[in-house]
Amino acid sequence: xxxxxxxxxxKLYRAEKFKRTEVANYVETLLEIIKEKLEAGxxxxxSGFGKFCIKDxxxxxxxxxxxxxxxxxxxRRIVTFRPSGKLRDKINGR
Amino acid sequence: MNKxxxxxxxxxxxxxxxxxxxxxxxxxxxxxxxxxxxxxxxEIRGFGSFSIREYDGYVGRNPKTGEQVEVAPKKLPFFKVGxxxxxxxxxxxxxx
Numbered sequence: 174x175x176x177x178x179x180x181x182x183x184k185l186y187r188a189e190k191f192k193r194t195e196v197a198n199y200v201e202t203l204l205e206i207i208k209e210k211l212e213a214g215x216x217x218x219x220s221g222f223g224k225f226c227i228k229d230x231x232x233x234x235x236x237x238x239x240x241x242x243x244x245x246x247x248x249r250r251i252v253t254f255r256p257s258g259k260l261r262d263k264i265n266g267r
Numbered sequence: 268m269n270k271x272x273x274x275x276x277x278x279x280x281x282x283x284x285x286x287x288x289x290x291x292x293x294x295x296x297x298x299x300x301x302x303x304x305x306x307x308x309x310e311i312r313g314f315g316s317f318s319i320r321e322y323d324g325y326v327g328r329n330p331k332t333g334e335q336v337e338v339a340p341k342k343l344p345f346f347k348v349g350x351x352x353x354x355x356x357x358x359x360x361x362x363x
Contacts, residue, residue, distance in 0.1 A: 175316075176302035176309045184298050185291060199291050202281050204314055210268050212355045218269045222296045223344075227356065250360040252315070252353070254346030263304040264319065264342050 178204075211252055223256040303344050313351035320345045 178200065185196045207217055207225070217225040230249045237244055256264075268276075270292065278288035299309045299317065309317040324340040348356075 174302075174307045176298060176307055178311050181295060181298045181311075185294055188290075188294065190287065190290070196291075199281055199283065200295065203277055203292065203295060204311065206273065206276055206280065208314065208352050208355060211352065212359060214359065215268050217273065219273070219296055220270050222300060225346075229360070248360055250356050252346075252348040252356055254315075254317075254344070256344050260300055260303070260344065261341075263300060264344060266304075 214250075219257075221257055221259045223254055223260055226253045226255060227251075228253055306342075311349065313349050315349040315352060316347050317344050318347070319343070 182193070182196050182200055185191070185200070186193045191199070210217055211225060211227055214227050216227060219225075228251050230251060232248045233246050235244055235246045236242065274285065274289045274292055277283070277292060278285045281288060283291070302309050303317060303319060306319055308319070319342050321342050322340060325338050327336050327338045328334065329336055
């Protein structure tokens with residue numbers, strides 16, 4: 174079983190505070206804010222859950238794994254996730 | 268940005284009262300935490316997905332004292348960034 178966005182919306186709807194369409198919009202807005210911040214290079218720290226970090230990777234020499242030909246890999250920016258201690262403990266049943 | 272700043276921005280943009288904005292954010296991350304704690308994966312299209320990776324135990328060393336320590340097997344959440352987010356973050360670099 175995998176939890177999807179639809180499952181989260183359903184859970185929030187069952188709290189009987191909002192209409193279903195409202196909940197779906199709120200969840201989209203929330204995700205959009207998080208994505209915008211990461212896009213702007215800002216880290217997002219959710220205490221008790223973890224931290225979404227932006228990391229800049231410099232350019233480096235690599236190889237085309239098919240031909241073995243050396244190539245220059247352009248600088249990249251990536252998103253990483255560091256789980257909080259609380260989340261790690263819960264996953265490990267502690 | 269931390270959780271309370273996120274609540275602030277979310278409350279403003281959605282028009283929700285602060286406590287409702289906080290409720291949605293808390294429940295959103297609680298739902299993902301519960302799924303992961305139950306060994307389930309999480310998939311948020313456009314954002315990313317979480318899966319559980321299991322690691323074997325091993326005998327390691329305390330790097331300070333050199334003392335041998337038993338490291339127990341463990342599970343860790345692994346985040347794979349979604350296509351949309353990955354591209355939006357990358358576009359900022361190539362544009363520079």
